[in-house]
Amino acid sequence: MKNPSGSWRSNQIHDFLKYGTNEDYEIVSDHLGSDNLWKIVCSENDKFKVIVNADHPFYSRVYHSSQSKGITSALDSLIFSLAFAELYNTNDNNAQLFRTFKTVFSMTLDKLTKEELV
Structure with missing residues (x-):
């Protein structure tokens, strides 16, 4: 991917938003072995995947306790958008x-969750 900050492996944002389908990306949950809420991976066929950390306290609080599919879909969309913004702007220098x-985003959300503000 060539983004405004340099180059990185990804889709072009305008192509992704115009032509992307759910076959181009997916949002899944898994245990990441880190404190981050999400991780971006790209498969061998260039499929963009966001993995939401099932071990993060926010995940347990919101995803497991929510009765609403709309809430979890909205959170998936928010996390996906953050991950795509990261991918779109990342280069070797930044x-x-x-x-x-x-890391700071995830730590702050962890603290807010533990203090039951979420």
């Missing part, structure tokens, strides 16, 4: 910045 952003 990759650490995005790792830090994701």
Whole structure:
């Protein structure tokens, strides 16, 4: 992918938004072995995948307790959008910045969840 910040492996955002289908990407949950709420991976066929961390306290609080499919779909969309924004703007020079952003975002959400503000 060539993005405004450099190049990175991905789809072009305008192509993705115009032509992308759910066959081009997926959102799944799994145990990541980290404290981050999400991770981006790209399969061998360039399918964009966002993995939501099933071990994150926010996941347990919201995904397991929600009776509404609309709420979990909205959260999936929010996390997917954050992950795609990360992918769209990451390059070799700012990759650490995005790792830090994701870590701080996840730690803050963890704290808010533990303090029962979520």
